[in-house]
Amino acid sequence: MTYNQGQRVEYRNQQGEKAQGTIQAAQGSGQQTRYTVKNENNLREEQVQEKQIEREL
Helix, strand or coil, rough: CCCCCCEEEEEEECCEEEEEEEEEEEEECCHHHHEEEEECCCEEEEEHHHHHHEEEE
């Protein structure tokens, strides 16, 4: 699934924990897409792969 800037998503961070955030940017296409997601809890931006995103909120 393709996600767009501004969408809220639930994802697994680098430590494998569930987190929620807003997509800030996307790079690439298809399964290789990497997203910059702003974490709602700590307000930090993280790089996540599409497979780490669990669902749209």
